[in-house]
Amino acid sequence: MAIIIKKLSQDYFLILTTVIVCLLAVNHQLSWQTINFPTLFNLTALLVLVSTWSQLGLLDYFAQAILARAKTNRQIVLFLLLTTFFASMVVTNDVTILTLVPLFFLIVRQINLPVARTVTFITVYANLGSAASPFGNPQNLFLLSYYHWPLSHFLPTAVLLLIGLITLPLGLLGLRKEPLPLQARSTLPTNKRALTCLSLGSFAVLTSLLGLTPPLFGLITALILAGALNRKSLTTVDYGVVWLIANFFLIVGALIRLPQLAAFLKWTGQSFWQTFITSVLVSQALSNVPTAALLAPFTPFKVALFLGVSVGGFGSLIASLANLLAYRQVRQQVTRQDARHFLTVFTGWNLVFLVTSIALVWTFRQL
Template sequence: MKQSVLIQENKRLKLKFGFLKKDIVFTVSLILAVTSCLIYPPKLEYINFQVLFILFSLMLTIKAFEELRFLDKFAIAIINKCNNSRSVSAILILLCFFSSMFVTNDVALLTFVPLTLVVCKKTQMPMMETIIFQTIAANIGSSLTPMGNPQNLFIYSHYGIKPVPFFSSVLFMAALGISSLYFLIKRMKNRELKVVLTPVPLNDWKKPVIWGLVLAIIIASIFGVVSYQVAFVVTLITVIILHVKLLIKVDYLLLLTFICFFIFIGNISSSSTLQAFANTSMKDTTSVYFSSIFLSQFISNVPASILLAEFTTDWKPLLLGVNIGGLGTIVASLASVISYKLFIQANPTESKKYLIKFSIYNFSFLAFLTLIQYFILKIF
């Protein structure tokens, strides 16, 4: 009887705290925030509410598009017209690159990697390379816009960057990345192939149009055309009217992760020792650039950007560093973890092979883009 009670209690604890194991980045951020609060008193001013409100608005809107399967419909319509394996792979990779600019790299991969796995199952065509290239494409493509990934949104807001300087800073890197991917796509094996996927019905076009307008308002708030408070209110009202259940489908752990990192970094930045160390190790463009790339490999690029932003006013090498730093290790960008999990769920015996190939391609891109962009930074 006593043993049965203990087992039940253990199950309850697992259910209650299971999410901590599931989202390791949030768990780490929570531990860091709580620990730092024991040393330094937290302040409300540490939290960047503009980033949180814009991110929440984006998450709601993108979740709405996910529910409507708008991207799926568009992708399936294109893939059904392809007649060879290389064109199918090219479309799936390019869709990740371009869609990630607007719906974030995470959502691009959550949408198109499952579609790639369906194509793989229907055609018996190996798609491991395609999924790895999709991951690289999403990470590079998302770097091109402020709303493409969370670190860009944070840096854009934190430093108050204007659109022209932002785009001019990341354009060359993104162009170089997609050009390299195009070269690799051209080298992929090719065979005749006709894919027939069931079209996704979209009977009501009003909702996609409405959500498109909401997304346009959110983007306008990112660029300072309208206030982020207005964009948030418009998004919230639209959610309540059209699909109130979206409010329980948002990834709140991501928002809490940001809050925890804001508190942790705000607290530790009060340390005179850390400030002295940061001022010594991040004294120029080169050190900021390489520090952001290096740190991203271990703690991922989102927390790296929040941490390093406290110790430098030089936003350009930081922006480039954390975006290039999303390549490399599997944890450098959390989007990479998403595609890996989706792949091994469908192919559990190919985990090791995937990680080896993933590492070879990602570290090659990391080294290539790091060196080229470094010379560009030094010249300009």
């Protein structure tokens, strides 16, 4: 518990948003009903599950397996980016980030790879891949449900973002092709019984993430797994990010009840471009999941809103939950100076993808 409290006390962004929430509570402007508890349950379950995999040594095993099969450093980066892109379509961008970024850092312990640019592109491709799938992130699932949007109407729009694959060489830019030394194949670090339990439990959590079972079921399953297989994993979970997202929902809920803001949002939802630009800009400050929930009641332009929150995932650090998750893992692994360098690289490339994506949407609308 002391470790968890210490981590939370050093999270200045969490402290800032908590202070804002407290001020809103003093002024009686909060409504706990605005918290999207299913999203928080799913996120917590995911964090606990990945922590359990890590504590059991399975991420180390996968890292060693990748190194044993790859012949060059470029092959490893290419594998990570392609895996990120396609995995995020199926298991969401958050799952992909929480799995592949720790895996990347385990690989970096053994070979030299550019940390800032590689993690940046892993995050970019997680956002791209998730946007290209109706199941790739929470806001897509929310928009499908809110607008009763048939998948047949959704997919042609999402295919636009497959253009991201063309930019794949950018992730390899400047990376010299260097052969890797031969690696010994590692063995599974846990017994078959524990591995079977973990596999079945992970599948149960995944069904919750995909909306097939209640989110609370996935959370309880993850907690039981952690308690039974490795209790230490419960102390390494980043609970701060769950608290942070809850703060975002509370702040958005307070904002939406302001008459002046409600009138402004109703005005912004009167055309495709107003909805699109507003959702891009608001995502930069509130993240794209709360932005989708904030703007949906004020606009019938669902395609514009979908594209806006998808494109809006690029740009700032808090534009997407995946961005935050990636940064928080980087911060745990590197020095403060390297973390600042990561922010510079991350912001620069995200602005490139933000501007390019806006230009692509504009071009598409002109066809």
